[in-house]
Amino acid sequence: AKQDGGGGGGGAGEGGERKKVGFIYLLLPMGFIVYSISDDLRTIYGRATAPWDVLDVAADVSNQIAKYGCGPLFVRLAWRTFASYDVQDPDRPCLAGSLAEPGSFVAKLPANRGLDRGIELLKGIKEKHPGVSWPDLIALAGCVAVEDMGGPRVTFNVGRPETGPTDLDIPQLLARTPDHSKGVGHLKNVFYRMGFGRGELVALMGAHGLGGVHKQFTGVDAVRSTTPYVFDNSYYLDLLDSDWAPEPRNGQTVYTGTHGIDMLPIDVALLKDPELHRYVVAYSMDEPKFHAAFASAFQKLLELGYANAGLRRTSWRGVNTSEI
Numbered sequence: 001a002k003q004d005g006g007g008g009g010g011g012a013g014e015g016g017e018r019k020k021v022g023f024i025y026l027l028l029p030m031g032f033i034v035y036s037i038s039d040d041l042r043t044i045y046g047r048a049t050a051p052w053d054v055l056d057v058a059a060d061v062s063n064q065i066a067k068y069g070c071g072p073l074f075v076r077l078a079w080r081t082f083a084s085y086d087v088q089d090p091d092r093p094c095l096a097g098s099l100a101e102p103g104s105f106v107a108k109l110p111a112n113r114g115l116d117r118g119i120e121l122l123k124g125i126k127e128k129h130p131g132v133s134w135p136d137l138i139a140l141a142g143c144v145a146v147e148d149m150g151g152p153r154v155t156f157n158v159g160r161p162e163t164g165p166t167d168l169d170i171p172q173l174l175a176r177t178p179d180h181s182k183g184v185g186h187l188k189n190v191f192y193r194m195g196f197g198r199g200e201l202v203a204l205m206g207a208h209g210l211g212g213v214h215k216q217f218t219g220v221d222a223v224r225s226t227t228p229y230v231f232d233n234s235y236y237l238d239l240l241d242s243d244w245a246p247e248p249r250n251g252q253t254v255y256t257g258t259h260g261i262d263m264l265p266i267d268v269a270l271l272k273d274p275e276l277h278r279y280v281v282a283y284s285m286d287e288p289k290f291h292a293a294f295a296s297a298f299q300k301l302l303e304l305g306y307a308n309a310g311l312r313r314t315s316w317r318g319v320n321t322s323e324i
Contacts (some may be wrong), residue, residue: 080141
């Protein structure tokens with residue numbers, strides 16, 4: 001996913017014209033929500049069912065997003081934290097403990113470069129609210145980021161225990177890590193390993209419409225969106241709206257489109273598989289359908305490995321849908 005965060009919808013307007021919401025428009029309501037209607041936030045986030053103050057932690061996360069534009073980074077951090085799950089190894093904890101550990105080799109893996117900045121932006125919140133575990137904090141930060149950028153409200157359940165460093169070695173971790181340079185077979189293997197279906201796979205890939213691809217983290221610069229802080233369905237519209245041509249760039253392959261947008265091989269792979277392509281089309285035509293599918297799949301992602309942890313529902317009202 002891209003690395004940085006805003007809100008608002010987008011889609012096909014009359015005559016196929018794309019409608020987008022401005023960045024400034026999005027940030028202003030973000031601050032207004034945090035500082036001006038805290039009573040409404042109390043209704044949304046609740047206080048009663050968590051051993052730490054869910055409302056206060058969510059508001060602190062929202063403040064960081066408004067101040068630093070780190071919404072996409074928090075979504076990416078949540079993905080990398082929980083995406084090491086394997087249905088054949090269901091009780092292994094997530095990578096939160098390893099990513100939060102200073103100097104951890106996990107944080108230094110190529111796919112995880114830049115996540116240390118996300119951890120640094122959350123450390124002050126962790127110190128202020130010592131009762132919240134790193135897995136719960138990272139999961140909540142991802143949920144807040146999605147909504148602050150105009151995406152759906154994701155159901156958030158609390159109770160992920162603190163985890164220590166992973167006992168997976170580098171080859172094992174690399175085998176569980178998505179590689180943006182690979183194609184559709186690899187993409188399916190990554191998501192099926194975690195227990196996701198095709199509609200969920202394509203919905204979660206929609207987060208690639210956030211942030212940017214930066215050379216210092218991935219070895220290549222690429223612009224995957226003209227609205228990197230808006231959580232809408234433009235990723236699918238962009239995929240379908242260009243003829244993609246491979247271009248060598250810094251020793252890697254980047255696909256360039258006709259509207260100044262770049263895609264990586266793992267993105268274009270969605271168009272090369274008929275089973276996945278139909279979901280790209282469906283989400284491009286129906287943003288609410290995409291939002292509902294993403295909310296359900298993202299909640300599932302954030303709860304992988306915690307089936308027996310006794311997660312407890314907070315009064316954060318979420319969206320629960322079965323896979324489309």
